[in-house]
Amino acid sequence: MEYIPVRVSDIIRQVNRDIYLPAIQREFVWGTDRIERLFDSIMADFPIGSFLYWKLEQKNKDEWPIYEFIRDFDGESSHNPLANMAGITRDVTLVLDGQQRITSLLIGLKGSYRYFYYRWRQTSLYLNLLKPPTPNEDNPEELTYGFAFRESGDPSGKAPQLWYPVGRILDFEDAEDAKADMKSKLAELPEDLRDNANRLIGRLHNRIHTTLVGNYYQEKSQDYDKVLQVFVRANSAGQPLEYSDLLLATATAKWETLDARKEIHEFTDSLNDIGTGYGFGKDFVLKACLYLTEDLPIQYRVKNFSRSNLRKIEENWGDIKEALTTTVRLISRFGFNSKNVVAPLALLPIALYLLKRGNRTFDMSSKVEDAEAQIAIRQWFIFSTLKNAFGGSSDTTLNRLRELLKDAGPDTPFPADDLYKSLEIEPRLTDAEIERILTYRYQGRYTNLVLSLLYPDRDWKDAVFHEDHIFPQSEFQIRLLKRRGYAESKVQSYIAKYNLLANLQLLTESENLSKNATPFEEWIKTRDASFQRRHLIPEMTSYVFDAFDEFYEKRKDSIVKALQRLT
Structure with missing residues (x-):
């Protein structure tokens, strides 16, 4: 295996031009503190790890969805944009391991980070040129240098401050030019602070433009199944690869006509926009995919993510979306929202029942039989939640309920009594x-x-x-x-x-x-x-x-x- 050394400036120059993301990658999840720590590590000469690239040959680039890195992170909408590959007639490089670090470098040097803390804040990465390096041997998590995401470079507090936009360092090929650019702002400072600022500018320039901060290995196989295995293994360290991430990655690789990543993310967003809003994640939607597709096991196990199982989900995707959407619209009418849906898995048997009925407007129906079913569903959802029926062995519970609902049809009343009995709960509250x-x-x-x-x-x-x-x-x-x-x-x-x-x-x-x-x-x-x-x-x-x-x-x-x- 040949590892090739790389500089930060090399990475930044290539991002979204030569380097992109495969659809199997999960989304960017780092907060501002992790980004600040990454830049602090680079300045302090700590290793930041190696990168794993995948060389996708030009002839295969249209076979798989490709995404851009996020440059301006927005806490309200953090999805990666789809890359436009039209007109690109060369091989492209996709990142299998290192997305969080590379995105952080891009945000810190060329982008911004918008997040909510009491209010929405649009921030950029700055370095306080007047703060001397202060390594803390007792707590290595503390920053040695004064990196901070800020809304502006205006000073705050009593400590000496001169906030330097970190991305400005990219404008200068020579460190002396970067120092000269700040000369007028440093002129009236005491000598010790002026010297500190010049040292930090020089060091930042060196670490971004000159120092080989890491290495990358390039996988060249065009076998997508092998690449998927490489991706899973590479991401088994650090932030754990959750089963839902694996399912999404595998579905993206094996769905034939749909882009699984785009479909599932967009559908999750649409569910969360119903009524006054919900907080469903991709985990819930992916679990529903397994639960609402006939004869599939519902446990998050690698062996259940086979090609044939994922194709069944793809074929059933339209019905899955309709059933979940109708279910969430229904509970919204009942007054349930992100604050009181504390057991989302309890929605899956309801969605399966509605899928079996095949009535996409069930939540708006005023027919007597539909109104009776709606009342029964509301009560069942309330009691199953209050009695914590989906705590503990939830997969076993869900399987039992799926078995009870398998023969439901368009005219089947909601089988509340059978479901209560299966859950071993009563549709009433005891004194205790x-x-x-x-x-x-x-x-x-x-x-x-x-x-x-x-x-x-x-x-x-x-x-x-x-x-x-x-x-x-x-x-x-x-x-x-x-x-x-x-x-x-x-x-x-x-x-x-x-x-x-x-x-x-x-x-x-x-x-x-x-x-x-x-x-x-x-x-x-x-x-x-x-x-x-x-x-x-x-x-x-x-x-x-x-x-x-x-x-x-x-x-x-x-x-x-x-x-x-x-x-």
């Missing part, structure tokens, strides 16, 4: 289960789901609902409670209860913004009787803060009665 539910806390795993069940007649369509403390949480601070003159026992009682289910409700976005931290005794005066009924607000002579314990116990009783009616 309700007691446990009452201990659910603000923004807990199941809290939003349970809250949504308290509003059976609410219109959920295209509305965003927020979990809200009825008595504002800002008032439940020990120092404030003691200032009210409460005894220690009452202070502890308030602290123990304010974050639990009986003090929580679901408000629309506008309601929540208008309420904000307004004391409940004031805000409830602005609401009508229907609001109080809808939110199970108990009748009381006063809603002052001193009455919180009484309110809590009465609303808890109302919630218990509402949950007992869920049958």
